[in-house]
Amino acid sequence: MKKERKLLDQLRDKIITKGYSRATEKTYVHWNKAFILFHNKRHPADMGKEEIETFLTYLAVEKNVSPTTQNQAFNAILFLYREVLGIDTADWNIRALRAKRKEHLPVVLTKEEVKAIIYHMNGIYKLMLELLYGCGLRVNELLRLRIKDIDFGFGNLYVWDSKSQKDRIVPLPKKIEEDLKIHIEHVHRIHEEDLSRGFGYIDLPHGLERKYPNAHREFKWQYLFPMKNLSTDPRSGRVMRHHILPTTFGRNIKRAVQKAKIPKKVSAHTFRHSYATHMLQAGIDIRTIQELLGHKDISTTMIYTHIVRSLSQENIKSPLDF
Incomplete structure (x- = not known):
């Protein structure tokens, strides 16, 4: 049995x-x-x-x-x-004491601070941070990007199955297009070498492997930012080249922030907040920013209007300066 x-x-x-x-x-x-x-x-x-x-x-x-x-x-x-368990919970009407939401204004960097941190990033991590900030991505969205998600022809980057379960398109920063092309060529060479050694496998989202049985070795499905070394996938047991880990990326950001001597609490997500704030300061309307960020609710995006308002207080002085 x-x-x-x-x-x-x-x-x-x-x-x-x-x-x-x-x-x-x-x-x-x-x-x-x-x-x-x-x-x-x-x-x-x-x-x-x-x-x-x-x-x-x-x-x-x-x-x-x-x-x-x-x-x-x-x-x-x-x-x-x-x-x-197959138990229908629709009629349970679960009522628990809800955790209180603490309203915090997110940390935002100036454009000069962003540039300073990027300057102190090294190697591939510099390009990753430029793309993260330049497209307003979440960290996991950046790390899960595939080669096929970069469209140089239309100058766009495609984000699939984001946190909001809403696909979106964002403009690709022209400033880093050439660097991205060089990087993709490098990734292609790595993939060709992996294939020659009998590897080159990549995991596919949502069971696409069953629909496209040969796609898991195609270059277009490879991660845009792969790890240096091959690793064993814990689910399938296959040896593959996974994407760079968020902890590795985060350590490099922390090191660059320290070198730039910026006394703010900065994480990878800080650059998404900074992207939205700088776009709003540049005159981009809030609805467009909502679409670019992939927010379901406009109220989530509205937090950045409060930030911009608090940063634009040239006419308000401290009584110490009267």
Whole structure:
């Protein structure tokens, strides 16, 4: 008799079948494991609405998590019930004490500060940062770019399956077009070498490998910013060239910020905030910026109008200067 797979393994299987990312897999497994341990290892099938509410309230009150983190945990648990256990939660009307949203103005760099940080970036990481800032990308959007997503003919960059599940097109910075072309030629040589050694495999999004069985070795599907070394994919066990890791990119940004002597708390996402602010300062309308950033709701984009307003206070003086 075949032994039934463990619940969290079933969860992993369902996530992979749905075509979700490795990051989503790790997140969903983490929160469901935490949910089960919180309730003394009771099986989720023996729990329900009340236990979910208790756990979510605990996250808000005791762990003081952000609303985003609490929603992440909530979605992970609902996925387990609906997709793995086959339990309909539509009528549960789950009510937990919600984590309070803290309104913070994001850190924004001046154009001169952006240039200074880019100047102190080295090698491929400089081009990555220029593209990140120049297109207003999220970090994961940058790292998941494929060769095919760069369109020199129309001067565009294509972002697929973004955080908002909304595809979008953004203008490609003309300043870095030649550098990008040289880089892509370099990536092509690496891919040709990988193929000659029997490698060259790349993972495809959303089960496209079944639809296009030969696409996983085509150059156009290769990552734009691949790692230096081959690695084993934890899901398939295949040896492949994954994209550069966010931690590696983040360390290089931190080092450049220190060299540029900029006393601000800067992360990769700071450049997306700076992109939006600088676009607004240049007179680009808020709706266009919303489209370029891929925001679902205009209210998310409106935060940058507050930033620009607070930065434009030449006529307001401190009483110390009266």
